[in-house]
Amino acid sequence: MTHRIALTFEDGATRIITCNPGETVLDAAYRQQVNLPMDCSDGVCGTCKCRCEQGSYDLGDDYIDDALSADEAGEGLVLTCQMVPASDCIVAVPVPSQACKLAPATHEATVIAAELVSESTILLRLALDQPEALAFLPGQYVNLSVPGTGESRSYSFSSKPGAAEARFLIRNVPGGRMSRWLVETAQPGDRLSMVGPQGSFFLREVTRPVLLLAGGTGLAPILSMLEVLADQGCSAPVHLIYGVTQDRDLVETDRLEALAARLPGFVWSACVSNPDAGHPHKGYVTDHLDTVPFDLGQCDLYLCGPPPMVEAVRATLRDRGLAPVHFHYEKFAPTEMVAA
Numbered sequence: 001m002t003h004r005i006a007l008t009f010e011d012g013a014t015r016i017i018t019c020n021p022g023e024t025v026l027d028a029a030y031r032q033q034v035n036l037p038m039d040c041s042d043g044v045c046g047t048c049k050c051r052c053e054q055g056s057y058d059l060g061d062d063y064i065d066d067a068l069s070a071d072e073a074g075e076g077l078v079l080t081c082q083m084v085p086a087s088d089c090i091v092a093v094p095v096p097s098q099a100c101k102l103a104p105a106t107h108e109a110t111v112i113a114a115e116l117v118s119e120s121t122i123l124l125r126l127a128l129d130q131p132e133a134l135a136f137l138p139g140q141y142v143n144l145s146v147p148g149t150g151e152s153r154s155y156s157f158s159s160k161p162g163a164a165e166a167r168f169l170i171r172n173v174p175g176g177r178m179s180r181w182l183v184e185t186a187q188p189g190d191r192l193s194m195v196g197p198q199g200s201f202f203l204r205e206v207t208r209p210v211l212l213l214a215g216g217t218g219l220a221p222i223l224s225m226l227e228v229l230a231d232q233g234c235s236a237p238v239h240l241i242y243g244v245t246q247d248r249d250l251v252e253t254d255r256l257e258a259l260a261a262r263l264p265g266f267v268w269s270a271c272v273s274n275p276d277a278g279h280p281h282k283g284y285v286t287d288h289l290d291t292v293p294f295d296l297g298q299c300d301l302y303l304c305g306p307p308p309m310v311e312a313v314r315a316t317l318r319d320r321g322l323a324p325v326h327f328h329y330e331k332f333a334p335t336e337m338v339a340a
């Protein structure tokens with residue numbers, strides 16, 4: 001059986017390759033023009049050492065201890081010249097993608113609609129020219145071109161991988177270049193290009209309760225993760241706290257309800273930080289952590305939103321001595337901040 005191997009690189013780039021039965025990850029990568037680090041290809045030098053973050057595999061038995069010790073193997077390190085996957089896997093490659101001669105992948109798409117779903121949020125729907133060529137992990141983002149400017153902006157998929165239609169939830173930033181283009185100019189049929197997928201904020205295998213914390217359009221990657229969990233038939237407890245500033249910022253609540261109907265362990269609540277809001281739950285997501293029905297020290301936490309919100313959650317967890325087993329977060333930083 002063929003397996004899908006997600007190779008994640010130090011610079012955040014990802015490439016998903018297929019691995020044939022009995023084929024090593026190194027050979028599969030070369031076949032698909034990804035030159036992973038290697039030297040001997042015989043399990044002797046250790047140059048091809050990577051970390052398998054998810055999935056099952058045969059380590060091979062033709063390598064020497066100097067290349068991969070038993071302790072390293074126990075920690076999930078692998079030699080890609082020896083590793084034969086037995087399932088889909090995620091393999092972290094400890095070098096930047098360019099060192100593997102991996103050019104950033106560009107994908108083309110056509111605007112289906114750029115719709116203001118509230119005063120503050122745009123739902124962008126794109127028809128992908130080649131959906132099968134855009135393999136991403138739920139939670140990842142792409143850099144979308146801003147037409148006519150030579151600039152691009154990062155946006156996380158709110159749709160699930162493999163869909164012919166890619167969806168994005170985009171904050172309508174007053175005066176923002178992409179925001180303005182989407183609200184004032186975009187028309188169905190317009191063409192957009194995107195580079196990616198990118199990012200290490202993606203859903204890992206669920207082996208314990210999962211806490212999801214979303215701030216504003218930080219809901220986008222969380223929706224993509226929830227869609228995948230629903231397709232997988234996940235029954236683990238999954239708890240989402242979705243925080244926004246104003247009542248009008250609350251979007252996609254119907255979709256969350258539909259996901260709750262498909263995911264037996266999924267519970268979500270929202271809160272609005274403006275004290276004058278009409279919503280019954282006021283405050284920040286950090287004010288509602290006590291409503292989570294499981295031990296925060298025994299869960300995996302995914303956190304996404306604007307930088308101040310992400311920092312506030314991190315500070316609260318630190319102050320309260322709460323350390324989730326795995327903690328993944330993404331900051332929706334403005335482009336100028338990312339560049340700086």
Ligand SMILES: Cc1cc2nc3c(=O)[nH]c(=O)nc-3n(C[C@H](O)[C@H](O)[C@H](O)COP(=O)(O)OP(=O)(O)OC[C@H]3O[C@@H](n4cnc5c(N)ncnc54)[C@H](O)[C@@H]3O)c2cc1C
Nearest residue numbers: 154155156169170171176177178179217220332333334335
């Ligand atoms: C990894 C990553 C993923 C992201 N994913 C998403 C996503 O899924 N959805 C989404 O809405 N955004 C996302 N962002 C943010 C997004 O890339 C843009 O920064 C944002 O949409 C603003 O773009 P713009 O062209 O409209 O405004 P710009 O032209 O970049 O900014 C115009 C002005 O507004 C300020 N500004 C920009 N953003 C904000 C803000 N959020 N709050 C207040 N002021 C701001 C800028 O500093 C600048 O002064 C992501 C960012 C990163 C780094």
Ligand code: FES
Nearest residue numbers: 041043046048081
């Ligand atoms: S390339 Fe030398 S051990 Fe794999």
